[in-house]
Amino acid sequence: MKTLILKTASGYLLPVLLLFSVFILLRGHYLPGGGFVGGLVASIAFVLHAFANGLENTKNLLRIHPGFLMPFGLAIAFISGLAPMFLYDLPFLTGIWFDEPLPVIGMVGSALFFDTGVFLVVIGVTLTIIFTISESA
Numbered sequence: 001m002k003t004l005i006l007k008t009a010s011g012y013l014l015p016v017l018l019l020f021s022v023f024i025l026l027r028g029h030y031l032p033g034g035g036f037v038g039g040l041v042a043s044i045a046f047v048l049h050a051f052a053n054g055l056e057n058t059k060n061l062l063r064i065h066p067g068f069l070m071p072f073g074l075a076i077a078f079i080s081g082l083a084p085m086f087l088y089d090l091p092f093l094t095g096i097w098f099d100e101p102l103p104v105i106g107m108v109g110s111a112l113f114f115d116t117g118v119f120l121v122v123i124g125v126t127l128t129i130i131f132t133i134s135e136s137a
Contacts, residue, residue: 010052017045025119035115039122047130055134066127073120080113
């Protein structure tokens with residue numbers, strides 16, 4: 001049952017939850033959080049939107065099938081693991097960091113790119129599963 005309150009609240013909560021998921025992603029290589037938890041929070045935002053506004057409206061909002069995020073995120077994570085091998089002759093998944101921190105984000109390194117890949121994979125897997133279950137119900 002779609003209520004007016006849930007429909008109105010979901011319009012405000014979607015951008016707030018997505019922003020919070022990015023915060024958790026960026027915070028993850030310093031404190032608890034990271035790509036997995038951030039991806040789950042982003043998925044929850046879209047699931048809430050789907051509950052309130054219907055699955056088709058949420059799919060139109062996403063514009064692409066969430067399953068396409070999985071290989072893209074996996075490629076980002078894999079390339080971030082390979083970068084130390086090719087750039088510095090270090091073992092796979094060794095952390096490499098930029099010399100200077102970026103404003104707002106802080107120190108950026110291969111861990112952030114790996115977490116971003118995990119973030120995209122988790123969103124893709126979670127939404128694909130939930131959307132598939134919702135369509136079959």
